[in-house]
Amino acid sequence: MNTAFETRLQTDLDALKAAGTYKHLRHITTPMAPEVHMEEAGDVIVLSSNNYLGLSDQAEVIEAGKRGLDTYGAGTASVRFICGTFDIHRTLEERIAAFLGTPASLTYVSCWSANTGLFATICGEGSAIISDELNHASIIDGVRLASKAKRAVYKHGDMASLEEKLKDAQGCAPILVVTDGVFSMEGSLAKLPEIVALCKKYGAVSVVDDSHGTGVMGKTGRGTIEHFGLTGEIDIITGTLGKALGGAAGGFVAGSHALIDTLIQKSRPQLFSNALPATVACSSLAALDYLDAHPELMDRLRSNIAYFRAGLARLGFKPLEGPSAIVPIIVGDTAFAIQMSDLLLKRGIFVTGFGFPVVPEGTARIRTQLSAKLTEPEMDKALAAFQAVGRELGILS
8 A cells, every 4th residue: 555645645634624624425224205314313304315306216216127127137237339238228218309309319327427428529629619617517527528629618697708709619610508407506597598599690509418407497397498498499408317307327418310329439438338227227217207197296396496495585594596496505615514514414404515616615505405205394394404503503693
């Protein structure tokens, strides 16, 4: 063992602990649900999960995964183009495309893999990528991998800034404009109608990562694009199967047949990674079917979002505005956000404090996330805990 190297790592870890910014893993011993059992805290109400529709422990979703294991085994033990691909992958990809209103789609083991596999594949010498400054880290890293492309960042949600970057990129081909649909740390939505209009004006390709919008936004849960009435107007959609749609794993790219075939031929995470486990493919397919069969989930989710937001406001908190299921409360300092989340956990509420480098310095926050399966008594208990902790920390009078 290289002791100097190990000492350096431990010194850095000790500094995080001293600053109060060290992250602790919490160990859950039950399925993800509105209430779970945690080794460190007992039974707690969950306000920190992306399980927006509560489908991760839905019986139909679980049973589909079990059938997938019985039918297909643990996996193919290799990548798709070498040893073949299960027919369930094709079925799921056709289902995702139909769900989103695109000609085709391709699954990956995560949306991180999808985003890191997309940009370098389709953007080479002479191309350009223009990205919102608050885009998810997977987009940022994916864009970095497209090292031969001209890359630019526009101010968050600033259409004048985006248009300026588009003008600077004229002469490049293709020009991609990429944005989150729902910004995961803010809960706000991209200005998709304006972005689409600018892309059409300047001949750019629109790319939306709708990981936090799929199953949350839109009348039928088809995402931010449906919310704005833009189905069929976005060139490329990326997203996840690991949040609202079952919560296990998986990501995808949806777009034209030519795009998907290009990714099959050239995308490195597709060429050099095993396929999505068949169990996840089966459970994800069941989650999509369950959502379509139970539109009331969307009504319950929106009702819960409104109820919890109103409760926070009544207590005196001022969460960031937004229509999504993400309700962040800015507290400023990273150590303070972590302290607040620890105090909430002691009162039976599991919610995470986020700080630098996940969000910019000075904008640390408690990010609450609502689920359609939360009950009013559970939300009332959470609000009572927020009131008590807010008073203890001097946030509330």
